[in-house]
Amino acid sequence: MSRTKSPPAKQKSAADGQSTKGPEGGRTSRRSSGSVTLEDVAKLAGVSPITVSRVLNRPELVTQETLDYVRSVIARTGYVPNLLAGGLASRKSRLVAAIVPTIANSMFAEGIETLTERLRAAGYQVLLGLSGFPTASEEQLIGAVLSRRPDAVFLTGITHSTQTRQRLLAAKIPVVETWDLTPTPIDMVVGFSHEKVGRTVAEYLWAKGYRRFGMVCADDTRALLRRRTFIEALAPYGITDVPTAIAGTPTSLKRGRDGLIELLSMTERPDAIVCSSDVLAHGVLTEARARGLSVPRDMAVMGFGDLEYAPYTIPALSTVRIDRRGIGQRAAEAMLARFNGEPVQQVVDVGFEIVEREST
Amino acid sequence: MSRTKSPPAKQKSAADGQSTKGPEGGRTSRRSSGSVTLEDVAKLAGVSPITVSRVLNRPELVTQETLDYVRSVIARTGYVPNLLAGGLASRKSRLVAAIVPTIANSMFAEGIETLTERLRAAGYQVLLGLSGFPTASEEQLIGAVLSRRPDAVFLTGITHSTQTRQRLLAAKIPVVETWDLTPTPIDMVVGFSHEKVGRTVAEYLWAKGYRRFGMVCADDTRALLRRRTFIEALAPYGITDVPTAIAGTPTSLKRGRDGLIELLSMTERPDAIVCSSDVLAHGVLTEARARGLSVPRDMAVMGFGDLEYAPYTIPALSTVRIDRRGIGQRAAEAMLARFNGEPVQQVVDVGFEIVEREST
DNA sequence: CCGATCGATGATAGCGTTATCATTCGACCC
DNA sequence: GGGTCGAATGATAACGCTATCATCGATCGG
Incomplete structure (x- = not known):
């Protein structure tokens, strides 16, 4: 518990002496956005920016003391990390694109819900692409989506144009085709026959x-x-x-x-x-x-x-x-496994089941 | 039509002489991703990076000749712009966050579909946030979403925690609350009473x-x-x-x-x-x-x-x-108007209508 | 015929993070 | 007791793009 260095003492004064990004700090940047940055937090906390970054992303590398103090500064300043910058630097967008024909009937919507929820719990978010509108080809959609550098893509169906396949392959990210089965998926497939x-x-x-x-x-x-x-x-x-x-x-x-x-x-x-x-x-x-x-x-x-x-x-x-939510869940799991470098099944058959009720 | 400078001639040779990002180019960067960048395209086309950027984003500023040639290089290299980098530099993510309780029933799903489609046509994409799952508070969701620096936010309902309101206000972006009406929206509201x-x-x-x-x-x-x-x-x-x-x-x-x-x-x-x-x-x-x-x-x-x-x-x-798709459409229109600096109605009442059929 | 203007392009410097390597310092081992 | 190691932190340099200002000719009005 006793440490030579005492961060709290140091920055308290820094915090008081210097307001967040005033015109006083040397030369004013002509592009700064005015919102709190990681660097602002670092200055206020009297640590280096990279330490703040570690507090947020790799807390296990930071002393409890530093952790607590930096976190308090983050809370106090209302700092919101910029994932555009983070994604650019780390080449991980923590974004997953999901392309479905429609979400207006529960056939696909439930799977997307489950996918979204599972991924959210792991810190990922879902970018929605609707391929069912005649105005947007899957082709274009893929282009738009890939420019966000998603970490994975969820696709509906297994029939895609050669170009789509190539672009997805070139992106070198996990791709999960769904709602069908094929021995030759682009990458992985979760569905049934x-x-x-x-x-x-x-x-x-x-x-x-x-x-x-x-x-x-x-x-x-x-x-x-x-x-x-x-x-x-x-x-x-x-x-x-x-x-x-x-x-x-x-x-x-x-x-x-x-x-x-x-x-x-x-x-x-x-x-x-x-x-x-x-x-x-x-x-x-x-x-x-x-x-x-x-x-x-x-x-x-x-x-x-x-x-x-x-x-x-x-x-x-x-x-x-059909286990509709299961498809979303398996897809999410496959993606997460791949992110962690774990082995995954290329082809997942979720099966189906005849349910006999009164109408037959 | 006749110009002194002849870009095509120039770069053809450059293109042939230099393959995309080999180990030959001076010192190798220790972080490069291997994918084609705007700079690669610029080099191949014999123009500056900013010109390539203009070809993509402000084509009206570029000569037809340059335009055509750069475009051909883009097509040839399979260049996919990186919107994380672009967003960081321009402070425009071209991302809109949509937060709904669920998409598994068409009540909200149709509005989200329309929103997504309208925004897509304008070059924006939708980040999906589901607030209906008990594991994720709207609070957390907002935090996760704002770290993507969306250009606008679509919310369901008008009841949000004080902190949520403050964070959205602090983000200084268009916020459209929907599916209800209030004289005091965070920013704008599209709904009915x-x-x-x-x-x-x-x-x-x-x-x-x-x-x-x-x-x-x-x-x-x-x-x-x-x-x-x-x-x-x-x-x-x-x-x-x-x-x-x-x-x-x-x-x-x-x-x-x-x-x-x-x-x-x-x-x-x-x-x-x-x-x-x-x-x-x-x-x-x-x-x-x-x-x-x-x-x-x-x-x-x-x-x-x-x-x-x-x-x-x-x-x-x-x-x-209820004009469910209309809500998505009006929301999209309001956002786009705001992006263009056009005046918008703060409160939009889409109304409702009793439809008498046989059951009453 | 010359300065003003405009259209096209370029050079430079960030945007806000994180990867990578370096440094510091106490603990520990033989 | 000196070298080694590991934990904690930092300095530096990207990541790939665009805002901003500069430059360079060509055009044009008087």
Whole structure:
């Protein structure tokens, strides 16, 4: 506890004698911002700037005494570190970019929430990029985002232009592709197999005895992929045609209702309707009710996602459970592991699960 | 068109003679990152760094000829500007922080989407902060966010701690509070009056002839505010008691169903149920159906928000329309106006509108 | 025909941090 | 008892960009 040097005594006087960045300090800089800098804190505390930096970032290297005193000065001055400067010097921005088509439906939003929260707890923040708007290509978005020098990138899907891949590769940072699976990710991938989902749903419904199928499917890469394997899996059973109403994106309850209307107008009533999302399924359920159709007696309905409300619709919606938050969490963990130089799994399959409720 | 100086000729040779940052260039820096910098581009193009900077940021100051050539070098080298460095030097981060409780329901998510998209088009990006997680106080979030030196901040709500207000004020940047209204914003506010919503809904339902009211209300500042004025507005009519089921946040269809169950267990069946969100209302509608209650004959249901599905539920949901995307848009516009030094309205009321459908 | 003006470009000096190496000083070991 | 080591702190020089002022011709009005 007893130390020769006594920082507190020293700076108290310094603190009193010199106000924060007045015009008195030698020559006035023509660019200074007026806000408190690390150097100001250092002067007031009577230590070198690097010590203040250590107090903030590597406190274990600093004496308890110095630590306490510098911290008190920081509190007193209301110093807010400048992470632009810190990031420039350390080449670590503590920023993670997340690129998703949309956050306006909980499909992706929950994963982003979990990602954001996990990363925040570790001192990172999330830069949001929306690729679903037609005005911004993923290409441009990547450029804008990389100029912030993020420490990692979260991507939705596995289909990216060659240029996008190259730029991400060139950035030499962890990249996590999500919501799908591939043996050849840019870097890492956290998702599940849409092909498998399609096949599993087909087998499930076939086993339940359904024979005439219809689909309400979003106009979306992954949804269409599930549709393809769903149909392929039924081929061996002699099913050659699965009438499909293509709903636009973003999916909505209305589009689900419209999808069923369209489907029923183009074909005899199927005995099972497979939807590419719970939202669409909810719409199908609603439209079925409006038409006096009983689900599942007249027609079964299958969703995808297992959103919050799936168990609470009438009838309760059978669906495919996806661990949406798990995707965000695994992605965050993979990034953090990489930051720490720990080994990571390149391909993480979060799987899925058929959830049978009342609608099938 | 004819110029004495011929940049193209000059640098072509330079480009060929000197590869990007090899070990040959004098003394090797001990910290260089290896990625292409603005200086590299400048050398290759045979111009000064500042000219390259101008090509990127103020192209109108540069000759077409120089512009074209420098751009070709940028493309050839795959140069990605470093906005950390740029932000540090220019004191403009081109970053906007958005703090919302959650993005997992479209209430806030759509506004954030619109904000993000509008700002992106103007060269700004959005840093996402989630205040809804109990592990992170808004206080801490503000600190983390301000250390990025954002050019503006988007906040949800108007209730913030004194310290939060002070720190935001001290940052001297545009701050837009949203989703509520106050005559004394930190800086600007874009929202609507919850008090007025409560009163308006009360008058509307009273005028429709409803007399026994119940509420399913989220445990949320603004929802509770609407509830208060709703009840106050009914007092003159002799209504002294409005049984309320308080639903937790985040709201969900399940919580709406549970809310109705709770409400019906605590009181005689009201003839109108007012819900603090469409999600809850949807749950109430669902539970009513499960109990064989006819809406609105046995019981009217009123929502809040006018989410996408409100017109498509059965019966179609009467609700209060809020221009959710408009809030994001106005906020973005206010920020951009401030960046350009244009005058802005401190208080923007986006209003609301009762939407009468079938459920009332 | 000359000073004023303007357009294009450049030199210099930061912006606020942290990486890296250096220094100091007491403890400790053989 | 002298050399070694390690803990704590500091000096210096980047990090990659832009603000600011300077420079250099060309243009132009009187």
